[in-house]
Amino acid sequence: MTRTVKPPVVDHQLSRLFGRDSLYMVLWAVQLLGAAILTPVITRVLGSGEFGVVASCNAVMQVLFVVGGFGLQTAIQRQHELPHGRRDAAKVLAVSVALTASVTVAALGTVAFWARPLDMLDQLVALRISVVWAGLSAITGASLALLRSQERLPAFAAVSLFQSVVAEAASLGLIAWQHPSAENFLAGQTVAQLAAMVLGLMLAPPRSIDRRDLPMVADAVRFAVPLVPAVLGTFVLSTADRLLIQGAMGEDAVARYQVAYNVASMPLLLLSVLHSTWMPRFFALADGENRIRVLAASRDILYRLLVPLLIGFAAGTPLILRVWAPPSYRPESLSMVVLLVVVTAVPFAAHLAVSRALTARDRTADIAVCTLVAAAANVALNIWWIPRFGLEGSAAATLVAYCLLSVVLTVRARRWAPVPASDWRLRLQLAVAVAVAIATVELSADGALMWVRAAIVAATITWFARIVLPVVRR
Incomplete structure (x- = not known):
């Protein structure tokens, strides 16, 4: 019944x-x-050409954010609700940090190779900054997932506001007081994101794993890995149009x-x-x-x-x-x-x-x-x-x-x-x-x-x- x-x-x-x-x-x-409040200022300071570079680099950043995160943000939240969840979720966070760092290093080492099909060889500096930004963002996202599951709203607020409002202000400051370029805008985002990542890991520290944790980690990865193509597909749905527009219209x-x-x-x-x-x-x-x-x-x-x-x-x-x-x-x-x-x-x-x-x-x-x-x-x-x-x-x-x-x-x-x-x-x-x-x-x-x-x-x-x-x- x-x-x-x-x-x-x-x-x-x-x-x-x-x-x-x-x-x-x-x-x-x-x-x-x-x-949004800063967007009218940024578009006027940067100009359409530099803002277009920022938009394209932001699209690249989002792809690497997804790939580097391995879907483990959701796996952390799932693990937190299982037996021994508070401890095991912090261990999944440690796995996420390690995998994201590996992807970031690999992407930095090959940027000149994959920039060619994107027709962005003249923007290698901006792309390299975007790669680092993506890696830092993915680690921050994993720590925010843990803070959310722990229902620590003030800590969540501190980290998330730092990686957004502070980051936008830092970017605006660099392009206003230095040179209005895409590289300076992206550098401001990256520096603020580094601070947010450090704060997030301090508030939600990862825990080391040992051999006994391998079955739990394998189960979390099994759950999370399909989310990578799923989120990449969502990215293509919502963001890849900018890359296609750049190729077709400039x-x-x-x-x-x-x-x-x-x-x-x-x-x-x-x-x-x-x-x-x-x-x-x-x-x-x-x-x-x-x-x-x-x-x-x-x-x-x-x-x-x-x-x-x-x-x-x-x-x-x-x-x-x-x-x-x-x-x-x-x-x-x-x-x-x-x-x-x-x-x-x-x-x-x-x-x-x-x-x-x-x-x-x-x-x-x-x-x-x-x-x-x-x-x-x-x-x-x-x-x-x-x-x-x-x-x-x-x-x-x-x-x-x-x-x-x-x-x-x-x-x-x-x-x-x-x-x-x-x-x-x-x-x-x-x-x-x-x-x-x-x-x-x-x-x-x-x-x-x-x-x-x-x-x-x-x-x-x-x-x-x-x-x-x-x-x-x-």
């Missing part, structure tokens, strides 16, 4: 997910806000796309961070109906929150772009790019919900296969659409690829981690929100309509709060 979970149990878990657990996401939101086009993406990808970044901060909670939940109900309920609340978010972003896009990008970036022509990336939050949220279910069941290989299929589709669509539709084609390719990922993951999860579908009325609300967002972004941004847009943004913020606050108070 199937055990029925009382609604108060689910309500309690939702309150924790959207309450204290979401404070970790709020910290990331502060980081994103800090970076660095100035990369800079314009990056500015639009920086604005539009905030919901995607926050959803991704929320996914990471929620995973310890789902690892701790016993497998069965309890976990399934909480997975479905949390996904549906996120869907409800996306409705006002989509409309508000579409209404506010012209206002934001005028501030974020200088006139040389032609911000008035980037509104559709922003809209397409923002709408991607819908399939992105859907695929993360299914990924949580599969990850909690140790089905990381399934996630990897499905993500790589969608990534291959994204690359093919970018190659096809960029020459025909420009930056809008690249953004549309990402949207279609995430829709594909959501579908194939859902089909795969029916066997191992079935989660009930959302109510048709909620799906209809999302469809209407997308339609309204498209209609809103096409409206004029001049005269009185600018005030109408501002009023819509204010209304959607209130709408968003009215959805989330009752959940937190349960």
